[in-house]
Structure formats: C-alpha cells, structure tokens
Amino acid sequence: MTKIKFLGTGSLEGIPSPLCKCSVCESARKKGKDKRLRSSIYIEFNDKTSLIIDCSPDFREQVENFKIPIENIFITHGHYDHFSGLGELSYLIPLYGVKPKIHGKKDVVDYCKEMYGYIPMNFSSINSSSFKIGNNLIELIPVIHAKNTSTSGIYFNNILIIPEIYNLDENIKKSLKDKQIELLIIDATYYKEQVYKDHFTIQMARDFTKEIGAKRTIVTNIWHNTKTHELLTKEFKKDLEIAFDGLTIEI
Numbered sequence: 001m002t003k004i005k006f007l008g009t010g011s012l013e014g015i016p017s018p019l020c021k022c023s024v025c026e027s028a029r030k031k032g033k034d035k036r037l038r039s040s041i042y043i044e045f046n047d048k049t050s051l052i053i054d055c056s057p058d059f060r061e062q063v064e065n066f067k068i069p070i071e072n073i074f075i076t077h078g079h080y081d082h083f084s085g086l087g088e089l090s091y092l093i094p095l096y097g098v099k100p101k102i103h104g105k106k107d108v109v110d111y112c113k114e115m116y117g118y119i120p121m122n123f124s125s126i127n128s129s130s131f132k133i134g135n136n137l138i139e140l141i142p143v144i145h146a147k148n149t150s151t152s153g154i155y156f157n158n159i160l161i162i163p164e165i166y167n168l169d170e171n172i173k174k175s176l177k178d179k180q181i182e183l184l185i186i187d188a189t190y191y192k193e194q195v196y197k198d199h200f201t202i203q204m205a206r207d208f209t210k211e212i213g214a215k216r217t218i219v220t221n222i223w224h225n226t227k228t229h230e231l232l233t234k235e236f237k238k239d240l241e242i243a244f245d246g247l248t249i250e251i
Helices: 023-028 059-066 080-096 106-116 170-177 202-212 229-236
Strands: 003-008 040-044 050-053 072-074 101-105 122-126 130-133 136-143 151-156 159-162 183-187 217-220 248-250
Touching: 003 059, 040 059, 059 080, 080 106, 101 106, 106 122, 122 130, 136 159, 136 170, 170 202, 183 202, 202 217, 202 229
Parallel strands: 050 072, 072 101, 101 122, 159 183, 183 217
Antiparallel strands: 003 040, 003 248, 040 050, 130 136, 136 151, 151 159
16 A cells, blocks of 8 residues: 655645735634645655655654655755755754655756755756656656746656646646546645646646546645635535645555
8 A cells, every 4th residue: 555645735825824814824823624834745655665745845844743754855846835845954864864865857956956055965866757766666747837847746556646737748648548547636726717827726627637537636735815625625525635734545
C-alpha cells in the first residue's frame, strides 16, 4: 500500500489569509478543516521510502504537526509557496542530521540553488522524463501553470498528482487516458471563475477527471475566496473529494 498524507491544502496565502475577514477565513480562525497550510503532500511507498512533494513556507509547522521523515523532496516549480520551506533546512541539517535529497527539473533545481545555495543541500537535477525513489519509478508530467514557469506533476502506480495547473497539452491528456488512473490529486484553487490564468477551478478539475477517466479525484490547493470546506464537500461530493490538512489515504 502507498500512504498519502496532505500536509497542507491551501494556495499561496494559506487560510486564513492575513488581514482577510471573509467567511472562510473567519471560519479558519476557529480551526477545523477550513484552516489550511500551504500546499504540500507526503508519500510513503510500499518499500517504506518516502517523498515530500513541494516544500512550502509552512514546512516547519508541517514537520512538527505530522512527524514526517525528511528523506526526499520534489519541487514541482519555482514559486515561493512551493519551495521556500527549503530555508528551514539551514538548521534541520546541522542540528538534527537530516539529509534529504532535493529533486526537480534542472531549471527548478538551479533556481533553488540560487536562492538557497548557502545551505549544504543534496540537489538532484532530473534531466529525463522520470526519476526513482527507492524501487519506485516516478514519471514527470509537464503541465502549463504560469508564464515563464516550468511546472511538473508526477505519475506513479496509477496515481497522478498535479499540485498546480492551468492547462495541459492535448497529447499528454491522451496519454493519461491510457494509464487507467486510480487516483487523481489536482489543483482546484478557484471556485467558479479563474481570477488569473494560472490555476484550475473546481469545475475544471471535475471536467478533467471525466476527460482522463480517473476513478477517484481529490482536489487541493484551495483558495480562501471560495466556500467553506463543509459547503464545498456538500456541493461536489458526487464527483470529487475536497482535501483538508492531515487527510491520509492508503491506496
């Protein structure tokens, strides 16, 4: 069995967003499932090796909350909310002896090195279409997210994870249809309308699920300008699940 734990399910600001007084943020201040740290996912494979997808600004809190090992980290793209938690390694490495390998496409790794080159991290540039964690082959899925931003999702063992997406090449969509995806975890930042051309709406995630034939879909990277977790769950429960911080599944 593969274990997947959602360390954070919020978008750039997290929820509550500082200074915001919307109903979702006010609900999040009372804790519960509306409180969302920035997006990150922990995976424990069958062979007990592990991978953290993205290292958010809330990395310190996520490690403390969920007591996860820090062995491998994959950075999907070079946006602040997906890699800036690497700065926490400046003390975790010398004080606690963690020695994670930081994986990512070459341009993403080069950018991380530029920002955090003063930390003695073990970077691993991926120059092909896949990489391995233990015995597990991880396939990179190139996606369109934002201008001038190289972004990847990952696919392994009939599981597809795309933390942030705006669009996808038609040929890649066709290839995904043939993979018989058991579980899709995907960005659904916006509710009904895209504020910018950079993320899926929940409706787009639902349509994408049907398009590639995924059997189960969990959406993440939720923005505060949507609805509460309870209301989103009621509205979309027939088609998909709304992730929350700490959600753990085995597949």
